[in-house]
Amino acid sequence: MRKLLRTVFLVDLIQGLWVTFRNQHPRNIYTEQYPAQRPRIAERYRGAPRLNINPETGETLCIACDLCALACPENLIVVSSERNKQTRRKELTTFTYDISRCMFCGLCEDACPVDALELTQDFELASYTREGAIWDRQMLEEGPKPTWYRY
């Protein structure tokens, strides 16, 4: 009898609708208005790579040891260096990083002994061309250009 009444008065359906109704309050809005509202990115987020420079002198921190290129599973980092005749030290000449093949695993960052290569919180990596996804040393040092939205 009780079961019949529950069936006739649609108790199970109304119960579900009540849950939906409870969640209608504006307090419960969870959607992020993405381009208008910037998402909060975690400090450890692994996004766009950056090649750190010494902020005072502008010299690169990279010692061209090639460890990041060896650690990379996809072999997408190419480091080339030249030995300075006077100081007898290796100096970085070019550094290429292919974003299009990167899976942001963070192994290059872990391998770097001087914290020169770092994965930053930048996550907007789109480019109009495939070549644009291959970042050279200048791009890595300056970081991607800020994105502007018109809306």
Add this chain to the structure above:
Amino acid sequence: MPEATFLDANELVLNMGPQHPSTHGVLRVILKLDGEKILGTECVIGYLHRGVEKIGENRTYAMFAPYVDRMDYVAAVSNGLGYCLAVEKLLNVEAPPRAQAVRVILTELNRIASHLLWLGTHALDIGAITPLFYVMREREEILNIFEAYCGARLTTHAFRIGGLQYEVYEGMEKQVKAFCKMFLPRVDEYEELLTENRIWKDRLVGVGVLTAEQCKQFGVTGPLLRAAGVKWDLRKAQPYSGYEKYDFEIPTRPNGDTYDRYIVRIQEMRQSVRIIEQAVEGIPEGPILAKVGKVIKPPVGEAYVSIEAPKGELGYFIVSDGSTQPYRVRVRPPSFVNLQALDTMARGGLVADIVAIIGTIDIVLGEVDR
């Protein structure tokens, strides 16, 4: 009398997928139909084959770790744990207690995330759209914890061979505890929406029955096996990563139909919360990485380690020839093995049920095809 034509035939062969949204990826099912009744099915897989096992032979042990995340991308942390445990067994090292506790927390959070996504998409397939939004909201909280801990949300690469790469971030315990507290009432909310709902019950009860005997024949594991009444969970049967320290139950159900599998997964989420609450209460102090050396070079030998992933038994078999690269990596993916039971479950049912059955197996095509 005119000759019989194709249109007169009773049987109809229908292609479902690979672009069908309810196949959860790129699964193609060839259905043999008699009207609405399914006479037989055949799965065509391999649309997402990336050769992960072969890639493993060409990468060093540390380098291969990010690739395993991309098999079952919904439960990337579990995949990483299985792989790390397998290599650790080869190396004969064990992760320190602190690393083990953090591993347990993250894998159980990932189990909840995986079950939540399953619940949302399964309900969506059947026609209940609302749970998907609620489920995504809670999953977001878990992904935020992952992001804050290891810097990635989906393909996390959270663990390293021998322990962890990252120390627990400030406020992680608090955030995890807050999630547990918030999450249990939410599970009740899902149950309120679905468990007693008459449409949900009509679509699920008695659909896709798989008995315990059939489960064993197919090698089906995970919630499918537990819903058939077999109390089998690798976390209890052969504890790894310190699971023997935690107190939890294995939910089982007797009937082995789609509704029972839904109940089992809902209960499993509650049990996971129980494990997380115990683990986060006492994360031991100490190092997070065992001594494994910079270059991982296991001795000649082979190791098989299986863990209880959200979808079932996830096994890694690694053969080492003493070099820095594995000689062979074989993965036993739960989705692939469980998918075999599709034909048995669907045969004799209706076309509309096939969507419910594919949903209830909880496959991830990245893992089926590898």
